[in-house]
Amino acid sequence: MKNFSIATRQKDNVSILDISGELDAHTASHLENALKSLIDDESYAIVVNCSGLDYIASAGLGVFMAYIEDVRSLGGDIKLTNMNDRVYNVFDLLGFPTLYDILDDEREALISFQN
Amino acid sequence: MAGTNQIQTLSVAASTEHLAEVRDFVAAHAQNIGLSQKDISEIRLAVDEAYTNIIKHAYKDSPTSLVNIEIGSNSNQLWISLKDEGKSFDPSTYSEPNLMKKIKEKKRGGMGVYLIRKLMDQVQYNRKGHKNEIRMVKNL
Numbered sequence: 001m002k003n004f005s006i007a008t009r010q011k012d013n014v015s016i017l018d019i020s021g022e023l024d025a026h027t028a029s030h031l032e033n034a035l036k037s038l039i040d041d042e043s044y045a046i047v048v049n050c051s052g053l054d055y056i057a058s059a060g061l062g063v064f065m066a067y068i069e070d071v072r073s074l075g076g077d078i079k080l081t082n083m084n085d086r087v088y089n090v091f092d093l094l095g096f097p098t099l100y101d102i103l104d105d106e107r108e109a110l111i112s113f114q115n
Numbered sequence: 116m117a118g119t120n121q122i123q124t125l126s127v128a129a130s131t132e133h134l135a136e137v138r139d140f141v142a143a144h145a146q147n148i149g150l151s152q153k154d155i156s157e158i159r160l161a162v163d164e165a166y167t168n169i170i171k172h173a174y175k176d177s178p179t180s181l182v183n184i185e186i187g188s189n190s191n192q193l194w195i196s197l198k199d200e201g202k203s204f205d206p207s208t209y210s211e212p213n214l215m216k217k218i219k220e221k222k223r224g225g226m227g228v229y230l231i232r233k234l235m236d237q238v239q240y241n242r243k244g245h246k247n248e249i250r251m252v253k254n255l
Contacts, residue, residue, distance in 0.1 A: 003135050022138075025167045026131035055138075055156075057163045058230055062223030069218055086156050093233050094226055095214045 003027065005052075006034050014113050015043040016106065020052025023060030032063045035078075039067065044076020047109040051082035056090050064100065077101060079109040121148065122187035129170045129199065130178035137166050137184060141195060144186045148193070150255070157234040158193070158253060164227035165197050165249050171224075173201025173247060188255070196250045203242045204249075 004027035007018045015038050023031060038046055048064075068078055079101040083091070091102060103109050125140045127133045138159040145155045166182060174180040183198040209228045217223065232238055237252040 022135060024131070024134045024138075024163055025170070026134050055159070057134075057160060057167065058226040059167060061226065065214070065218050065223045066221055069221060086153075089156075090160065090230070093230060094212065099214055099218065 004030055006030055008034060012110055014045045014047055014110055016047045016049055018049045018052065022055040023053060024057040025059035028059045028063050031060065035063065035067050039071065044071050044074045045113050046071065046076065046078045047106055048078060048080050049082050049106050050080060050087060053083065053087050056087050061091065061094060061096065079103060079112065081106045081109050122185060125184045127182055127184065128178055129174045129180040129182050131167065131170055134163055134166065138163050140184065141186050145193065148188050154253065161231045161234045161251055162195055164231050165251065168204065168227050169197060169199045169201060172204060173199045192252050192254055194250060194252045196248055198246055198248045200245050201247065203247055204240060
């Protein structure tokens with residue numbers, strides 16, 4: 001999967017996934033595995049930093065849809081940050097901004113987890 | 116360029132491995148005819164969704180099956196056609212996705228056709244014999 005990469009780091013009890021490249025039906029399983037592994041480790045406060053994300057298709061959005069309910073029911077959330085306009089537009093076309101916390105930068109997401 | 120047609124074709128196996136190649140194929144054509152970055156992004160996403168639907172629904176993950184893609188343009192329109200010989204798709208089953216409901220029910224599909232219709236100006240489905248074609252048009 002050379003056109004997609006993901007890395008996990010930890011900050012103030014929040015797990016941050018840095019995703020970059022192109023998220024489509026081929027690469028979505030990579031994100032899915034990373035989210036599953038955080039949930040398995042009982043890390044429910046999750047920020048997905050999309051600053052390196054160049055492209056997303058609906059298969060990528062589907063991963064966020066599949067896990068948000070579980071994470072929220074366990075007291076956590078998946079917050080999305082640092083999207084470029086093209087990527088945000090795809091989330092917007094499908095109505096994500098009303099149901100997901102989509103923030104300009106990672107710091108805002110970390111603060112909102114503290115409140 | 117008025118009155119001339121530029122057509123390019125790509126025959127590719129039905130596997131998500133080739134998604135990036137398919138997106139780049141249509142983006143290169145769109146770039147060559149001078150479309151904006153916004154239009155190029157929309158065309159890349161529309162072809163991705165159409166090709167992914169063929170892989171998942173028409174061929175049900177059968178990577179030896181083929182998809183034939185054609186992209187063409189004239190001064191007024193750019194069109195993309197994808198042909199397969201898999202299970203037919205009934206476009207009347209399409210509806211605007213209810214995101215809240217999908218999340219509650221943990222369903223993640225059914226967004227591709229909606230996106231294609233949002234991104235392109237015309238979308239047609241045809242089935243002739245055992246061949247399916249989706250043809251998407253963007254007005255220029």
